[in-house]
Amino acid sequence: MKCLPHQAEALGVCAYCGRAVCVQCLPAPPRRRLACSVECAAASERSEGALEMILQKSLQSVRASAFYCYLCGALSAGASVAAYYMLPSPFLIYFTAGCAVALIASGIWYSSIARKTKL
Numbered sequence: 273m274k275c276l277p278h279q280a281e282a283l284g285v286c287a288y289c290g291r292a293v294c295v296q297c298l299p300a301p302p303r304r305r306l307a308c309s310v311e312c313a314a315a316s317e318r319s320e321g322a323l324e325m326i327l328q329k330s331l332q333s334v335r336a337s338a339f340y341c342y343l344c345g346a347l348s349a350g351a352s353v354a355a356y357y358m359l360p361s362p363f364l365i366y367f368t369a370g371c372a373v374a375l376i377a378s379g380i381w382y383s384s385i386a387r388k389t390k391l
Contacts, residue, residue: 342379
């Protein structure tokens with residue numbers, strides 16, 4: 273592949289726009305990603321920053337979901353116990369107990385995702 277402005281053999285392609293980059297096109301300070309210009313390097317850094325922020329917000333969302341599942345599971349378990357003593361309805365007891373088990377299992381699943389996620 274040839275560099276368009278210099279017609280020299282390209283070392284790689286710009287990570288942002290996809291243009292071929294030769295030795296003469298490389299910016300002076302080396303960067304994490306290959307860029308053909310200062311503008312492309314800045315745009316690539318902004319994109320990486322935005323992606324990092326999205327990942328952090330997603331991790332916060334997973335942690336909040338785990339907490340919510342644990343909380344609702346505990347409330348459902350309490351409702352199941354209360355239904356056992358106050359309302360002798362087997363359907364209500366089994367339904368609230370089943371909801372408690374499902375919610376606590378979901379909380380465990382969300383927690384394992386949050387632990388595996390490294391930022």
